[in-house]
Amino acid sequence: MLRCYQVAEFGKPLALSEKPLPQPKGREVLVRVEKCGVCHSDLHIWEGFFDLGGGKRVVAANGGAALPLTLGHEITGTVAATGPDATTVKAGQRKLVFPWIGCGTCPPCRDGNEHLCGGAQKSLGIFIDGGYASHVLVPDESYLLDIGSLDPALAATYACSGLTAYSALRKIGPLKPDHSLLIVGAGGVGLNGVALAKAMTGIAPIVADLDPAKREMALQLGAKEAIDPRADGALKTLLKATDGVMAAIDFAGSNSSFDFAYGALRKAGHLVTVGLLGGTATLPIGLHVMKSVRVSGSYVGSLVELKELLALAQQTALPPLPITAAPLGAAYESLVKLKAGQVVGRIVLEA
Ligand SMILES: [Zn+2]
Ligand SMILES: [Zn+2]
Incomplete structure (x- = not known):
């Protein structure tokens, strides 16, 4: 049966x-x-x-x-x-x-x-x-x-949360050592993103999440820093410390997570939106043009990408x-x- x-x-x-x-x-x-x-x-x-x-x-x-x-x-x-x-x-x-x-x-x-x-x-x-x-x-x-x-339990998570994180990181590609990568949202998908980030971009990410337990887990999985985006002046502090991030992934997808990630971008930066919390964003078109930033959506991933992820996971010791x-x-x-x-x-x- x-x-x-x-x-x-x-x-x-x-x-x-x-x-x-x-x-x-x-x-x-x-x-x-x-x-x-x-x-x-x-x-x-x-x-x-x-x-x-x-x-x-x-x-x-x-x-x-x-x-x-x-x-x-x-x-x-x-x-x-x-x-x-x-x-x-x-x-x-x-x-x-x-x-x-x-x-x-x-x-x-x-x-x-x-x-x-x-x-x-x-x-x-x-x-x-x-x-x-x-x-x-x-x-x-x-x-x-x-x-x-x-x-087999870890591999199971690669079919959706791992693949989703992989496909988003693949859209960013390799970064330079002096670039910063921001990951907003450290739920199941976001944490898979943290675990994959170093291997795929060469950069340990800065992670923003409201939940201290998730921030702690992000640090254990290799995040360089974990910040509370609702803390006073969090965005300002981040911008000052990084000169703006070259890439950001929004794994939450709420109004506030999008605004935080978008606001953290430096010129020519790239924001990949993944989360499906259901926010709505308003973009300042002039600033968007002047900063020459990109915003991409990324929904799960392809069969080829899942094969690539499985190969990566077998070749690399991922946290x-x-x-x-x-x-x-x-x-x-x-x-x-x-x-x-x-x-x-x-x-x-x-x-
Ligand atoms: Zn899923
Ligand atoms: Zn079809």
Whole structure:
């Protein structure tokens, strides 16, 4: 039987459901879930709406997928069964699942950006059933990646929080030794960003977060400094100490986090916005021009980027993101904890 914890009604406790194991067809693969991370996007989908800021709400990231839906898109597991046309994976192999599955035919999909699909999306745990379950049916074997000797719980977090941080840092690229990098927001994704920053940009980041526990964790993961953005004169002090940062990543995405990160940029600086807290920004166009700054959005990442991240994680000793294990049966309680902001690092469910 397949056991899963599903959103049956938005905002209500997840419902345990049992159904017969699906039989993989074509190149589909049935994966026995070992680990599944609990992510902030799960919260948006569970609540059923996404806050755009300014009082505007839209239906969650999945455009209101039909319920019931099994959440969970940070999945590692072992191959349980393969469809008749699957040739590259074998039963028993441990794999990380790339969850950002697109239609395969729309313009972004044709460019290899399935995570930006504008067609009939099949992202696991977002549009179709995901990993808060004993098993997950993956639509194609090409979405299953080797994790080598990586810890399966840590590797699971690479499918979303790690990939999101990786893709944002990749947009920044290598920095010079005298440049500064600012990371705003040290939740699960932001901390993965802190852990990856040195290896990817050459610079230990300055981290801004409201929560002292998250600032402390950021320092442990290699941040050069961790500051409270709400402290008196925090932005002024930062500007004075750095002459403005060359790059900033806003992992929160609120009005205040955006303003702080944007305000910290030096001339020709680059802000990558990642967080989905739902703020609205007003840009001073003249200043934007005079400072020649850039603002880019970055949403999760591509299959190629996830492969690159797995290679990087195996070649480089990255500081490990703190992980709290929880049984699959505690999926709902884990969501509630995350909503309350009580999670430092990542909760990873064990199926
Ligand atoms: Zn996620
Ligand atoms: Zn598509």
